[in-house]
Amino acid sequence: MRFFRTSTIEELPNLMTISNTLDLAQLVYNMFFETKKEVLCMYLPSTFPILANLVRSYEKEGGQLHIEHIFGINRQKQDTELENSTLRTLQNLIPIYMGTTDFKSYYFYEDMDSFMYPFPYYILSHAGLIQIASDFKNAILIKDEKIQSLYYAHFNAQRKYSTPFNVELTKSNQIMKNSLYYWQNNQESVVSYRYYPFLYPLLDEELLKETTMGMDPDFLAESIEYMDCVRAKLEAYPSKLLFTFEGIQKFMKFGYLGDIDSMTENTFNLRDRKEIIGRLIDKYDEYGYVMLKGMFGGIDPLIQLMVTPSRGYVQIFNEHKQSVFLGIRNEKVLFLFKDYLENIPENLVYTPQEAKQLLKRLLE
Numbered sequence: 001m002r003f004f005r006t007s008t009i010e011e012l013p014n015l016m017t018i019s020n021t022l023d024l025a026q027l028v029y030n031m032f033f034e035t036k037k038e039v040l041c042m043y044l045p046s047t048f049p050i051l052a053n054l055v056r057s058y059e060k061e062g063g064q065l066h067i068e069h070i071f072g073i074n075r076q077k078q079d080t081e082l083e084n085s086t087l088r089t090l091q092n093l094i095p096i097y098m099g100t101t102d103f104k105s106y107y108f109y110e111d112m113d114s115f116m117y118p119f120p121y122y123i124l125s126h127a128g129l130i131q132i133a134s135d136f137k138n139a140i141l142i143k144d145e146k147i148q149s150l151y152y153a154h155f156n157a158q159r160k161y162s163t164p165f166n167v168e169l170t171k172s173n174q175i176m177k178n179s180l181y182y183w184q185n186n187q188e189s190v191v192s193y194r195y196y197p198f199l200y201p202l203l204d205e206e207l208l209k210e211t212t213m214g215m216d217p218d219f220l221a222e223s224i225e226y227m228d229c230v231r232a233k234l235e236a237y238p239s240k241l242l243f244t245f246e247g248i249q250k251f252m253k254f255g256y257l258g259d260i261d262s263m264t265e266n267t268f269n270l271r272d273r274k275e276i277i278g279r280l281i282d283k284y285d286e287y288g289y290v291m292l293k294g295m296f297g298g299i300d301p302l303i304q305l306m307v308t309p310s311r312g313y314v315q316i317f318n319e320h321k322q323s324v325f326l327g328i329r330n331e332k333v334l335f336l337f338k339d340y341l342e343n344i345p346e347n348l349v350y351t352p353q354e355a356k357q358l359l360k361r362l363l364e
Helices: 021-035 053-061 086-097 145-160 175-184 205-211 217-236 245-254 271-285 333-340 352-363
Strands: 015-018 039-043 067-073 102-109 119-126 128-132 139-142 167-171 191-193 241-243 289-292 303-308 312-317 323-328
Touching: 015 021, 021 039, 021 053, 021 119, 021 128, 021 139, 039 145, 039 303, 053 086, 067 086, 086 102, 086 167, 119 139, 119 145, 128 145, 139 333, 175 217, 175 271, 175 312, 191 333, 205 217, 205 271, 241 333, 245 289, 245 352, 271 352, 289 352, 303 333, 312 333, 323 333, 323 352
Parallel strands: 039 067, 067 102, 191 241, 241 289
Antiparallel strands: 015 139, 039 119, 119 128, 128 139, 167 323, 191 303, 303 312, 312 323
16 A cells, blocks of 8 residues: 655644544654654554555655654463564564664563553654554544653653664675674574575585686685584584475576575586585484475565574565565564474474485485
């Protein structure tokens, strides 16, 4: 849904009521244009309908927003209801992080039910205050400096008691550099998912030289450093590296190294592919490889996920097909990803014996 400006906040009455979600969204969108370089304060749940649409629509108009967003997470509903969970929060906020908006978010645990209050949420700027009901349908626009100053005081006080959501997006095609940072700064076991198998621990300098031939020499040096770092960590900290059977089949057919598909057209020859798969069989248990019987539904094959108990990243792609790293340091979010990957149903995973047999057949 694309939004367009319909009026200025100055043109509206000092006190005005809203009675449906679409009109509320339009009012919020109009307020974006009044904030200029000012910080827009949002005391609003991450489940607010079409928040990402509003922000992205404004960005398409060439606008630059500065948002500070505080939201509550209901501690009692974390494991039973997704509506107010950190996983749903991440899903709703990723489109905003991927845009050009300067977006800072903070969370706190709320055990009170918001439905107990008539207007528990608000959006605030110098242009006005929008008080918002828990049903996201009813709202009140107030333009009164004294009332706005009271809400600024509340927002600043609440921010002191809230925790930064700690999600960082880096728009970069330097995939190796970003990945290397996480492996170098990790002193814990790793759980990762890739469509292709994670081949770097299985390589050597000769194989890397072959697949990076004609590229920047610095990239080869970085690749070697990455290879050595990953191998050392896997040997020191038992980890779990998930990949798909389809990924290994495509590697055997085309010879691409999944990590650098977007940066080179070089491929491994058939002899090298067989050598690498042989190493995979030998190191399958030691490095913690796990082969899935199928892909996760709807996941782009180029998406990568790596998490530890304290840090992690998701490699995704924006609308321009640029690689984007979503760095995560929120322990609750990391736990959800790690727990999910570590507890995939057994019927969706090949046993080590089954996987090795299938890999051996590919070498025949």
